[in-house]
Amino acid sequence: MRDVAIIGIGQTKYGEHWKRSLRDLAVEAGLKAVEDANIYAKEIDAIFGGNMAAGTVIGQDHLATIIADFAGLAEHNVPAVKVEAACGSGGAALHMGFMAVASGLYDMVLVGGVEKMTDVPGEHMTDALASAADREWEVTFGATFPSLGAMMARRHMYEYGTTREQLAMFPVVAHENASKNPMAQLRNRITVEKVLNAPVIADPLTLLDCSPITDGAAAVVLAPMEVARKYTDTPVKISASVATTDYISIHSRPSITTVKANVEAGRKAYRMAGVGPGDIDFVELHDAFSIISLIALEDLGFVEKGQGGKFAEEGQIALGGKLPVNPSGGLKAKGHPVGATGVGQVVETVIQLRGEAGERQVDGAKRALTHNVGGTASSVFVHILEVV
């Protein structure tokens, strides 16, 4: 297996892009990544694109082909496929791209992710997102996606004494970090009190525990490590790329306060990279809801099970803490264009590892972990990236 490097990154601003279509956003991110890698689009051997819901919400499937076409690549007949794993689609696409380069089948691979979420009314998007759960046995009975997170949160509070205030620290830190990220959607600072007093979505989770509806796209260019320095002085090595799955419904799992797919993904990623949780300088966690990132922090071995809330309350997840969480602002405040999210996390990580994150720079960051999930962590994609 060959070592794989990221030699280029690109992303759109995350937010509500009323004037721009899904294809516009995807093309912008892809072309920025190609430009950053200092290559020409025709040098791309293959494209893997993450997207969750375009077929449902804007009635457009066959997505990778249409994007390759409008990126100007139809004349080159480049192979392009969409990869779908709900909110983990971006991470899934990166895993596919990694395999393609590592195996030696392709040299230069563009991995992208895109979601256009503001082209339909909010309740339609809520319904489309609920399809990450089991339509027949959860959604049909009235379960929304936040309601599943809410039930995980309530049980975590019951089993470990996690408090409402501790959970609120995750969105508070996310907004603080996003205020320093010009590409983020929600750049206002918030307080614990504001989180607690926001409209309830699914008790105990309020609006400010939940990631927003976001349009956006992100892309990276992968190449074999051995040639990466021909293109960039700052290649970032993908030292682990891991995918796992779990029971799709939380009701089928032995516990809803830990996710075995998280634990296994972490264990395999640390082994693949030859490091442990203590060697990670910061993380980009999948905070679709505050509770999802709290549970991941524990499952990935950064704190003991049940201690995530306390760790957050002590300020250890903030910039300057023991383990900065989501310097980008995370899904909560940078935004969550679902199919783009897993790739966007990696774009942020590369910016950090290049030392180009400005005000939100994690000092001396050399190695980081990204955690992107589909559904209630029913599929998990973990990557470890490092400076070489």
Next chain:
Amino acid sequence: MVVPRVWRERVARYRMVGKKCPACGKVYFPPRDVCPTCHRESYGKMEDVELSGRGKVYSYTVVYQNVLGYELQKPYIMAIVEMEEGPRVTGQIVDCRPEDVEIGMPVRAVFRRLGEEGKDGVIVYGYKFVPDL
């Protein structure tokens, strides 16, 4: 949804008929054709088993932002109920005030209308839970 999609689940949804693995004896609901412990040993051999409908609240939430078709019901209580036969099931709790629900509360399943697919659409029936006093 078209009628067959709703019709084919009627036995499981109306009477809570799940599956039991003949190899290890574990009961599953919703029904599945393969036991995650016994794999191919179980395929084609899973037996129907009707749940008693009795269980306890494992976790719950009150939903204020609904999925399509549930506009008129909100806010409503969603729960995961641990059935006495072992499996956990996602469903609403009704005939109960949100402030009276707690983890561990005994509940039993009742047959109710779940929702409908628009004004000319299929009406979907199934189980909800009520406090088991």
